[in-house]
Structures are given as structure tokens and as C-alpha cells.
Amino acid sequence: MLVIAGIGLFDLRDIPLGLLEEVKDASAVFIETYTSVLPGFSVDKLSRLLNRQIIQLVRAEIEDKGAKIILEKAKNEKVILLVVGNPLLATTHASIIIDAYRLGITVKVIPAASVIDGLIVSTGLHAYKLGKIVTLVFPEDKELKNYPYTPYQTLCDNLSRGLHTIFLLDIRQEERRYLLAPEAASLLLKIEEKFKENVLDDDTLAIAVARATADNEQVYVGKLSELAARDLGEPPHTLVIPGLLHDSEIEFLYYKTGTAIGVFKDWNKKLSARIMQRNT
Amino acid sequence: MLVIAGIGLFDLRDIPLGLLEEVKDASAVFIETYTSVLPGFSVDKLSRLLNRQIIQLVRAEIEDKGAKIILEKAKNEKVILLVVGNPLLATTHASIIIDAYRLGITVKVIPAASVIDGLIVSTGLHAYKLGKIVTLVFPEDKELKNYPYTPYQTLCDNLSRGLHTIFLLDIRQEERRYLLAPEAASLLLKIEEKFKENVLDDDTLAIAVARATADNEQVYVGKLSELAARDLGEPPHTLVIPGLLHDSEIEFLYYKTGTAIGVFKDWNKKLSARIMQRNT
Structure with missing residues (x-):
């Protein structure tokens, strides 16, 4: 057995x-x-x-x-x-x-x-608003010439439906290499540069969780470009590009991270405009 | 605290x-x-x-x-x-x-x-292939005149992307009323009858889990119309309408439930044809 x-x-x-x-x-x-x-x-x-x-x-x-x-x-x-x-x-x-x-x-x-349970607990994001989950892996030399398109496409798809995208980040435990959220943020920006389909930009809102639910957990909310320059400490990390945020998700994250309500409202406005534009 | x-x-x-x-x-x-x-x-x-x-x-x-x-x-x-x-x-x-x-x-x-963890463990469905999760509630009198459109629309959306749709089922613990998977299957068929957008039919493949991970767990795979006539015992139940099934998901469900591989292959064929048709 x-x-x-x-x-x-x-x-x-x-x-x-x-x-x-x-x-x-x-x-x-x-x-x-x-x-x-x-x-x-x-x-x-x-x-x-x-x-x-x-x-x-x-x-x-x-x-x-x-x-x-x-x-x-x-x-x-x-x-x-x-x-x-x-x-x-x-x-x-x-x-x-x-x-x-x-x-x-x-x-x-x-x-x-699971890591998804930890993420939900640490961010207050609603499980009902999660889109398809994706994994971001280390951009190895061969992949540098051939950036992964699938996560980028999934993000586009989820955003157009107003859903959150969870990026699970590569773990190579035996080499002691962990893809951290700041590196993942840079990677996403590089993928945009490569494919230029206007899925994301420097100002795209990101939510990063380091060591979800641990005593030294860190939850970061900010622009992708800011996150890329940030140090959130030890792994494991998870990265989320939010969709349209519900009032209770906003309030949870406001109290949890101190991020101004306006940051979330602006993101919702920007994303709504984009969804409307795409649908017309 | x-x-x-x-x-x-x-x-x-x-x-x-x-x-x-x-x-x-x-x-x-x-x-x-x-x-x-x-x-x-x-x-x-x-x-x-x-x-x-x-x-x-x-x-x-x-x-x-x-x-x-x-x-x-x-x-x-x-x-x-x-x-x-x-x-x-x-x-x-x-x-x-x-x-x-x-x-x-x-x-x-x-x-x-969570219930999602239980479902994944009981069915072997890949977390990466889950679409937006929906909740099905009891069709109350007032709702009978006004069937819920959202779960139906979400199912349509998920299916067109080849993703699995998890239906969380209404629980009214204090009235001891639980929406069971067979009843949910009937409800979905009634919703189709009402909206007639060809999202599902009697032959739509359904996976129902009763008492996920419990000793007396039951996992059922079959047509929606067959599930509607089935008794899976006590709550809690969960219902899934699968998207395109991966070989390893098929094999897992084959060993777990004894359902013939052909049932899953046929579903994949039917769904692929539909996705192609919708995209052209």
C-alpha cells in the first residue's frame, strides 16, 4: 500500500x-x-x-x-x-x-x-476570480533565444476576462536555484519586449508573496518595474498579476500591505478600459 | 489576536x-x-x-x-x-x-x-487545467423563473479554452439542505433548456466526487443525463465538467473509476471539434 x-x-x-x-x-x-x-x-x-x-x-x-x-x-x-x-x-x-x-x-x-491555499490566505484574493494558473521557469540560454509564449498568452487571456493570474515560480532545489518574484517580474517585462502584444508594461500591477503564511512572510504590491528592483528575501515566492479587484480584495490588501486604495482603483480603471477596448 | x-x-x-x-x-x-x-x-x-x-x-x-x-x-x-x-x-x-x-x-x-485540494487528489485533474471556478446554488422559486446565467456562461468560456470547470455546490447546513451532484446535473440540463446556447447536452461528460478523500469517497464519470439519475450518497459533493483531458488525467481516472479510456478520448474529440468550430 x-x-x-x-x-x-x-x-x-x-x-x-x-x-x-x-x-x-x-x-x-x-x-x-x-x-x-x-x-x-x-x-x-x-x-x-x-x-x-x-x-x-x-x-x-x-x-x-x-x-x-x-x-x-x-x-x-x-x-x-x-x-x-x-x-x-x-x-x-x-x-x-x-x-x-x-x-x-x-x-x-x-x-x-497547497501553494495556492497559501497564496489565497496571504493575499485575500478570491478563489472564484482565479484564471488559469501558469508556471514560469528559468530562462535558460536556449530559451533566451526563444522566450516562453504560453505564460504570456495565458496572462493575456486571463486579463481579458478580468481574472487573476498566478505565476508559480521555478524551483531547482538540487541546484539551490529558485526563481524569485523580482526576477520573474523582469522576465515578464523581457517577454513583453520580445512579443510586443501589449499584454503588460512597467506599470502593470503585481502582487508578490514571499514565504506565504510563514512568520516572516512578505506581501508586496506595486508596479512590475518596481518589483523587479526589489529584494523580498528567501524563497519560495509567488507572483500574481491581478485581474479586476473586488472591493473586499482591495480592502484586505490595503490593510495587509498599506498600499493606497487608489493604486488598486487605478488598476481596475485601466484594466476595465482595456477589456472594453478589446471587446469592441 | x-x-x-x-x-x-x-x-x-x-x-x-x-x-x-x-x-x-x-x-x-x-x-x-x-x-x-x-x-x-x-x-x-x-x-x-x-x-x-x-x-x-x-x-x-x-x-x-x-x-x-x-x-x-x-x-x-x-x-x-x-x-x-x-x-x-x-x-x-x-x-x-x-x-x-x-x-x-x-x-x-x-x-x-480546501475542497479544491480534495477534488484534485480524488480525480487526478491537473491544477494547471482548471478554469474559473463557479458556484451552483439551489434554484429557488424566484430563480426558477430566472435561471442563473453566470455559471452557464463561465462553463461555455472554460470549455472554449479546453479548461475544466469546477462547480462548488450549495450548502445550507442549518436547513440540512445540500445540493448534490445528480441534482446539479439536472439543474445544468434545465439551464441549457432555458438558454439554448448549446453549451452542454445529455451526453456532456461529467465527473462527480462525493465525500472527496473520505474513506467512503465515490468518484463518478459519465454523461450528465446518467449522473442526474444516480445516487452518490451523502454530501458534500462536487461536480466537474472537464475540458480537454491530458493522457495522465485519463489514465488516473481510468484506474480510479474503471471508466473505459474510449469515453475520455471521445470527449476530447468532441470538445476539440467544438473548439475548432468556434474559433473558425
Whole structure:
């Protein structure tokens, strides 16, 4: 039996109680932390809490070897795989589950708070106003010549419907490289320069969250060009380009970040004008 | 100080460990359960776990009275408000936080797994392929004469982009009335009959989840008209009209529900044809 359990966003705070029960009769506990980063978390602390040895897996052991170590064991014993956030937000884990099903292994998944949950809690943005979510990856050399068009197109699409766009930012845990919100802001501006479809500009409103829900969380509201020059500290970061903001979203962000109400109202005005123009 | 903490989806399993810490020095613990329903949960069980009295609030105490009882206390003491799922998925809780900020009260939010997390875990649908989320409410007498157009329009919009549409279903906890997925399927068919814009029909593919992630979870895949005649048991239910399904989403659902691969392939074909037609 394979149990895949989320451990949430931050430290040991978000660990679901049910996990403590599951661990009791499991023969092995694995963890993979290469798809995400948790501020304040350490495998040692978790190991002490669970009173169990935890085997840490690297990307190659899961992606190249198809999580063989885990699945072989899960055929005859109860094995737990711990993952950051909500287990199925990363498609890697869906693949492991499908492989387990193929082998006739029983699968149980324990959900936990995801990066999206953290973002909603930290910004007060309404879940009902989220458009399609996109991932921004590091612009590698080859990609520099061929900037990613999809996130840009999705942003355009979401904005034209007045919806918020969440940019999940690349994490290369094993190289200790994390795409931070300021770098992501520069990247978006460079993508605009490349495609010139007037999707965004220096003045586009951005909401960046660093270390969502952690004690040292930072929520930043400002122009993309200002964000690009900002230091928001350690990862993980998330970036949002808001759509039309509801009064209660504005008020939440005003109290949370001290950003003047006028900044949001101006953005709504600018965006409404644009939506009207596009639709006529 | 006000702490708003999510308790997740099911029983005591999803309670975040951090809550046990927070409760220790809190002067009062409140819970509101009128926005959601948790299978297998009882306030008594939670009360025994936390070893604390838990004060249960009804809708009127929060919505009409603006959570006065809680906020008055939170001015000088540490007060905890427990909510089902992820705290900010329901806009009610954002309002309480804004009111707390207005009164100068410090607010801390502890995230937990939401209904969306549960849905992703139970269906293997990719978070990246979710379109705008909508809520379907009970068609009351006055609304019967005036069927809700917005969910129908959003579905049309999402489908034309190949994205999945999640329908969150009305919960009237205090009247013990829950909109179930089969009833929601009938409702969608009636809305089509009313507006006749060819957004859906009897054969539209539906994915319904009853009691996501609970031990007696049921995931149903089939035509809307078949779902309408089905009994999936107790609430909570969620309904999805899928967009274009990725191979790994298809495989996940095939193993999970036993639905033939052809059903999904046919849906993708039908939907692709429609998207092409609309775009030409």
C-alpha cells in the first residue's frame, strides 16, 4: 500500500494529524522535497516528531527511476511518501500513483494545504476570480533565444476576462536555484519586449508573496518595474498579476500591505478600459 | 489576536498540527460549520482532541452580527476561529479578517486543505487545467423563473479554452439542505433548456466526487443525463465538467473509476471539434 501525504507549506505547522496515525504501521517513510521549498522545515525535525527514520529522495530517484524504490516496497508493505504542499498539485505525483495502480498497489492520498491555499490566505484574493494558473521557469540560454509564449498568452487571456493570474515560480532545489518574484517580474517585462502584444508594461500591477503564511512572510504590491528592483528575501515566492479587484480584495490588501486604495482603483480603471477596448 | 485556522475536509485527519500549539494559550475557541460539511466530523470529537470547549456559531452570528462575539473578545485576548477547508476560500472569512484589521486586531491565518485540494487528489485533474471556478446554488422559486446565467456562461468560456470547470455546490447546513451532484446535473440540463446556447447536452461528460478523500469517497464519470439519475450518497459533493483531458488525467481516472479510456478520448474529440468550430 502506498500512502502519499502532503505536509503543507511551512515548518511542521501544516502537517495533517492523520499522518501521525498512518506512520504507526508503515514499514518505510520517504520524502521528496525537490518540487518545492518549505521555509523553516527540516527533515530532522520531522523525523523527531514522527519518531521515525525518513528517507530523502532526489529527483533522479523519482523521475528517472520512476520511484522504483518506493513502488517495489509498496507491493507488499505499507509505504509512505511525503511531499510538500498538496500531493497532486505537481504532476510528478500523479505519475507515481498511476504507476502504483498499474502494479495493483492500493493508493491512499492525504491532502494538505497547497501553494495556492497559501497564496489565497496571504493575499485575500478570491478563489472564484482565479484564471488559469501558469508556471514560469528559468530562462535558460536556449530559451533566451526563444522566450516562453504560453505564460504570456495565458496572462493575456486571463486579463481579458478580468481574472487573476498566478505565476508559480521555478524551483531547482538540487541546484539551490529558485526563481524569485523580482526576477520573474523582469522576465515578464523581457517577454513583453520580445512579443510586443501589449499584454503588460512597467506599470502593470503585481502582487508578490514571499514565504506565504510563514512568520516572516512578505506581501508586496506595486508596479512590475518596481518589483523587479526589489529584494523580498528567501524563497519560495509567488507572483500574481491581478485581474479586476473586488472591493473586499482591495480592502484586505490595503490593510495587509498599506498600499493606497487608489493604486488598486487605478488598476481596475485601466484594466476595465482595456477589456472594453478589446471587446469592441 | 484573532487566529483563523482551517481544519480541512474530513474528520480530524486534516487538522494541521500547528493548531494544537495555537489552542494552548487561546482564551476561546469558536467554530463555524455552516459554509461546508465534513463527513465523519463532530465538534465533540474535536473538543476531546483539543481538550477544550468549542463554541459553535450559526450563520446569523457571523453574517448578521458581523462576528461581533469573536471580534470583541479578540481585542484583548487570543481567540481562535475554526473553519472547514481552507480559511479564505469562503469570502465570509475575508470579511471577518477585514473587520478585525479595522479594529486594529492582529490576525493570523493557518491554511489547510480546501475542497479544491480534495477534488484534485480524488480525480487526478491537473491544477494547471482548471478554469474559473463557479458556484451552483439551489434554484429557488424566484430563480426558477430566472435561471442563473453566470455559471452557464463561465462553463461555455472554460470549455472554449479546453479548461475544466469546477462547480462548488450549495450548502445550507442549518436547513440540512445540500445540493448534490445528480441534482446539479439536472439543474445544468434545465439551464441549457432555458438558454439554448448549446453549451452542454445529455451526453456532456461529467465527473462527480462525493465525500472527496473520505474513506467512503465515490468518484463518478459519465454523461450528465446518467449522473442526474444516480445516487452518490451523502454530501458534500462536487461536480466537474472537464475540458480537454491530458493522457495522465485519463489514465488516473481510468484506474480510479474503471471508466473505459474510449469515453475520455471521445470527449476530447468532441470538445476539440467544438473548439475548432468556434474559433473558425
